[in-house]
Amino acid sequence: MSEQALVQIRNLSKTIGNKRIIKNLNLDLYKGQITGFLGPNGAGKTTTIRMMVGLMKPTEGDVIIDGQSVTNHFEDSIEKVGVIVENPELYKYMSGYKNLLHFSRMHKGIPKKRIDEVVQQVGMKNRINEKVGSYSLGMRQRLGLAQALLHNPKFLILDEPTNGLDPAGIREFRLYLQKIARENGVAVFVSSHLLSEIELLCDRIAIIQNGELIDIKNVKELQLSRFLFKVEPLAEAEEILAGIGFPVSRHDDGLIVETEAEHVPGAVKILVNANISIFAVQPFKATLEDQFLEMTGGGDIAQAHTK
Amino acid sequence: MLKLIQNEWMKLWSRKSSWIMLILLVLILFGTAAITKWVNTAMPVENPETWQQVETNEMLYNQSMLENPELDQVQRDYFEGEIAISEHRLENDLPPYEYTSMQQGVIESHFMISIVTLFTVIVAGGIVAAEFSQGTIKMLLTRPVKRWKILTSKYLAAMIYAVLLTIVLFISTAMAGLIFFGIGEGTFLTWNGSEVAEGSFWLEGLKMLALSFAGVWIIGTFAFMLGTVFRSSSLAIGLSIFLMFTGIQLVFLLADYEIVKYYLFTHTDLTQYYTGFLPVEGITMTMSVIVLMVYFVIFMAVSYLTFGKRDVTA
Numbered sequence: 001m002s003e004q005a006l007v008q009i010r011n012l013s014k015t016i017g018n019k020r021i022i023k024n025l026n027l028d029l030y031k032g033q034i035t036g037f038l039g040p041n042g043a044g045k046t047t048t049i050r051m052m053v054g055l056m057k058p059t060e061g062d063v064i065i066d067g068q069s070v071t072n073h074f075e076d077s078i079e080k081v082g083v084i085v086e087n088p089e090l091y092k093y094m095s096g097y098k099n100l101l102h103f104s105r106m107h108k109g110i111p112k113k114r115i116d117e118v119v120q121q122v123g124m125k126n127r128i129n130e131k132v133g134s135y136s137l138g139m140r141q142r143l144g145l146a147q148a149l150l151h152n153p154k155f156l157i158l159d160e161p162t163n164g165l166d167p168a169g170i171r172e173f174r175l176y177l178q179k180i181a182r183e184n185g186v187a188v189f190v191s192s193h194l195l196s197e198i199e200l201l202c203d204r205i206a207i208i209q210n211g212e213l214i215d216i217k218n219v220k221e222l223q224l225s226r227f228l229f230k231v232e233p234l235a236e237a238e239e240i241l242a243g244i245g246f247p248v249s250r251h252d253d254g255l256i257v258e259t260e261a262e263h264v265p266g267a268v269k270i271l272v273n274a275n276i277s278i279f280a281v282q283p284f285k286a287t288l289e290d291q292f293l294e295m296t297g298g299g300d301i302a303q304a305h306t307k
Numbered sequence: 308m309l310k311l312i313q314n315e316w317m318k319l320w321s322r323k324s325s326w327i328m329l330i331l332l333v334l335i336l337f338g339t340a341a342i343t344k345w346v347n348t349a350m351p352v353e354n355p356e357t358w359q360q361v362e363t364n365e366m367l368y369n370q371s372m373l374e375n376p377e378l379d380q381v382q383r384d385y386f387e388g389e390i391a392i393s394e395h396r397l398e399n400d401l402p403p404y405e406y407t408s409m410q411q412g413v414i415e416s417h418f419m420i421s422i423v424t425l426f427t428v429i430v431a432g433g434i435v436a437a438e439f440s441q442g443t444i445k446m447l448l449t450r451p452v453k454r455w456k457i458l459t460s461k462y463l464a465a466m467i468y469a470v471l472l473t474i475v476l477f478i479s480t481a482m483a484g485l486i487f488f489g490i491g492e493g494t495f496l497t498w499n500g501s502e503v504a505e506g507s508f509w510l511e512g513l514k515m516l517a518l519s520f521a522g523v524w525i526i527g528t529f530a531f532m533l534g535t536v537f538r539s540s541s542l543a544i545g546l547s548i549f550l551m552f553t554g555i556q557l558v559f560l561l562a563d564y565e566i567v568k569y570y571l572f573t574h575t576d577l578t579q580y581y582t583g584f585l586p587v588e589g590i591t592m593t594m595s596v597i598v599l600m601v602y603f604v605i606f607m608a609v610s611y612l613t614f615g616k617r618d619v620t621a
Contacts, residue, residue, distance in 0.1 A: 053449045055619040079451040089442030094321045102317065105310040106450040147446065 006187045011061035023211045029187045036202035037191035044211040045191045049159050053083050082153035088144025092133035096143050107151040122146045138169050158190045174201045228284035230254040232277045311460035328426040333479045340483035358402040366393040385583040388498030395503040401494045408491020409484030413512035416480040417519040423472045424523045431465040432530035432543030439538040458614045522575040532606040536613050558586050574598045
């Protein structure tokens with residue numbers, strides 16, 4: 001991508017005690033793009049996000065948001081960021097509206113009209129004057145999103161945002177994020193454990209393990225065209241397919257063939273002619289989960305960093 | 308900054324406890340006045356002394372106090388003033404306000420200031436700590452507002468609440484006095500060092516209340532610091548209240564040592580310079596004010612440093 005990154009994470013490191021929790025993290029985030037942030041528990045996702053929003057101070061390195069450093073120009077940089085860190089903890093003893101009013105006062109120039117607008121957007125209009133204590137988790141998530149969007153941020157950071165949403169809520173949330181990324185050019189950074197969710201939501205995925213960024217991938221790249229052949233006898237079929245130049249690998253009780261769809265009928269014909277029994281041929285999509293587990297070596301939970 | 312204080316003020320009044328404390332304060336004041344009234348009507352003193360007799364006795368007592376050669380200058384001035392006032396009253400037939408009168412209640416309204424201190428400690432100790440325990444601190448600190456500004460707005464909101472309670476204390480005392488005792492006969496006299504003059508009981512009441520507010524302010528600041536450092540409102544409130552009661556006892560234990568002059572609780576009650584009772588020798592109003600300011604600066608510095616630097620992991 002040739003355009004200037006909206007958010008630049010530069011050599012970000014965090015040491016607590018004598019343990020390096022985050023090691024030299026570098027990552028660029030771009031306008032209109034949704035980047036997922038994946039990693040096993042304790043890999044440093046939350047710590048990274050907290051340093052990006054100024055809740056924790058980096059030991060080394062910096063986060064630059066739209067040209068302003070979070071460390072040196074906190075107010076100017078954070079003005080552009082909307083944040084949901086884990087479960088949105090709101091003031092339970094106040095109404096949803098008062099919560100939004102409270103946060104709107106902490107930004108420059110948010111008119112009351114904007115609050116109503118955001119309330120409308122997240123579909124909370126009917127219950128906004130009730131106390132947050134009476135809300136369900138899903139409603140709190142919506143209100144959490146509303147407070148993050150109040151000031152029209154250029155950059156949205158979400159830590160485990162779909163926690164507690166029902167499937168319909170998750171879907172709605174996903175479509176909404178994709179819409180604001182596409183239409184308003186907002187850069188979105190989402191950390192999650194829900195791998196399938198990240199796969200549907202994100203354009204790009206950054207994977208962190210033990211405080212190090214181990215891979216950045218475009219989601220499209222991950223979805224190569226592959227087919228699963230369920231055939232018998234397996235060894236003979238593998239020999240034939242490999243013999244005519246298909247990249248073949250075994251998967252459970254079938255074969256995975258990397259190829260374009262147009263070559264499939266030809267391959268089937270050859271197998272039939274060789275008296276191989278074919279039970280099924282189907283497109284095979286390795287889930288992100290498989291790849292994630294592959295990359296992080298079985299998803300071992302990294303050593304907890306707190307004592 | 309005004310908007311931040313407005314926020315803190317809104318949160319403060321959205322909690323039931325702030326209202327309960329305010330109402331409780333009013334109830335306690337009216338209750339005390341009602342009980343006093345009831346005791347006086349149910350059990351009237353037999354053969355009550357005339358005000359002249361009371362005044363004469365007081366004058367004799369004050370004169371005997373003056374004979375003590377080790378008396379502090381502050382106390383000497385006080386007793387001399389009291390004697391001059393008593394003489395003036397007896398000569399000119401000017402009785403003081405009756406014990407049960409609205410006016411006397413106003414003059415003595417600062418007697419109840421410890422309730423205000425208690426409630427202020429509860430608010431000041433919890434105002435930062437509660438954000439941590441509810442987890443809302445994450446939402447609060449990820450705004451384009453520097454941390455010191457947030458902390459300042461919280462401190463000011465707690466102090467405004469303290470001032471409000473003090474004003475409510477004053478007004479409620481006057482109202483309860485009016486309802487239960489009515490306006491009494493008498494005059495209030497002051498001594499300016501050379502002559503006796505008539506003074507306003509309102510001003511006297513306000514002056515004493517303002518002086519005792521110093522204690523509310525510094526103990527409230529202490530609770531605020533504890534709440535900020537330990538992020539636990541119960542610890543901050545508990546420890547502050549504990550010190551509020553034991554701290555003053557320690558003044559008497561330490562009274563013979565030099566260190567007592569730099570000890571916070573020797574100076575928390577500034578009305579001591581106007582009541583003739585000084586727990587420690589050789590302290591002056593100026594010294595008390597300076598000591599309180601030094602403690603204030605330390606408490607605030609500790610609060611700002613810990614709050615500004617802390618990594619939020621809650």
